[in-house]
Amino acid sequence: MNPYQIITDATADMDWKLWDTIVIPMEVRLNELVYLYGPNGTIRTEDFYQEQQTGGKTSTSQISPAEFHKVFEESLSRGMDVLYLGFSSGMSGTFQNASLITAELRERYPHRQIACVDTLAASVLQGYLVYEAARKKAEGIPLEELVVWVKKLREQAYCRFVVDGLDALKRGGRISAATAFVGTTLQIKPVLKINEKGLLQIIDKKRGRKKSIHDLLEYYQTQDKKTANGVVVIGHGNCLKDAKALKEALQEQYPNTEVILTEVGPVIGAHTGAGMLAIAFS
Template sequence: MSYQIITDATADMDWSLWDVCVIPMEVRLNNLTYVYGPNGTIGIPDFYKAQQAGAETGTSQISPYEFNRVFEKYLSQGMDILYLGFSSGMSGTFQNSCLTVDELMKQYPERRIICVDTLAASVMEGYLVYEAARKKAEGIALEDLADWVKALRKQAYCRFVVDDLNTLKRGGRISSANAFVGTTLQIKPILKINEKGCLQMIDKKRGRKKSINDLLNYYHTNSMKSIGGVVVIGHGNCLEDAETLRDAIQEQYPNTKVIVTHVGPVIGAHTGAGMLSIAFC
């Protein structure tokens, strides 16, 4: 029986690389609501331009109603569903998907809907969905793929640097005093997504160059260097820095496939322009 992989717009990646349904998400700029995702109403350049001009930004989780609408589209076609969702440690979106499943299974008892919490966001989530789509193309069954993703998420590495401390301040993640001092001293927080799917600050670097080198060293330390593989680099409107990191990885590890992608507005609303991230297994 055929099945459809579904994810949400927090999974930052070039969506044309996937045979995956991406559910758009709402983004707010100065209390005006836009939709980011396929056929959305705001693009990445316009979002960061407004944010850097001082616009207040925010996001909304996907509602049970929207999950119901998207899931039923495929169920009514006789397809099963594998939903790979935004970390429950950062949003109530995944919980809403589970609530939807309970209702839909009453209407479609013959169908299968499996929701997997990726415990990830942005390029880490995108990496997991990318690999899942590749595995599906090889012919893996629905249940086996769900188990495979759950195993892969334990092996996935993700680290990122935040450049705009004022965005963290507006989101209540650091104090105004810390934002002022950090900006003055060019302090760049280094964060990761921990095993519970939550953001965790793990280090600080002084200066942009040192923070980029930290990401390169992180890959060097944790990757299976002799085998190669796929690395995803995400950037919040800082393509030049992303390309610098890509070139450094490919120079040392020419067998590695490096995908450079944008960090979209849903994540960028909380991390700001200049965010640079890396995800791999």
């Protein structure tokens, strides 16, 4: 079995030290200044949210074909195959850029395998899929089998998240200005998921922050037969206190469950705002 390298992008929210994976940084614009978010990046999550909450303008950019070429070739030139687990094609052109470069590199490295898997996910769901893939790799699974395994896990994984405010969703075109105004006035907190096409979808609305957070616990409880001894990732957008409370409530009922807390970084936070709380598992 030829050695291979798992590669993902900085939309995969996770404690990156937990896996043997290359994470490609992504551009974040804050008040027209360009930063890189990812390992050895130039912006910290807490600084990003602080600026965003005081009115800073935020946006993101997809990874360029040139950057994919550079990162992929670094592994290929060392005699390693490549598995890229990418940000949902339903939300960004990043995966298409990776696929474009893959076709070119296959001609240059005909004896190397390059596999690109669209996770149809983002944030903690993408991070969860990559984390589990890294665990399977450590067990010695061949690249071809891991591709099949990840695609199956992608179909079985669960993810739900809540946001504290509606302004970021309004700016991103996810909801109308009128909906945002009414929702803010009534303290409506949307509950969202990533659907089978890799798109954000509002599936419920709760009155107040506490009810929206409790919804995540109830969501996990409905799947308890499958997850009582599994791994759960809880992600938060600058609301660590809420994330810890959800973790404690979950582990009180399911003490054998491993819970990983992670930040929701600026790439996703630019579109969801501070206060996002998410849960992912399978």
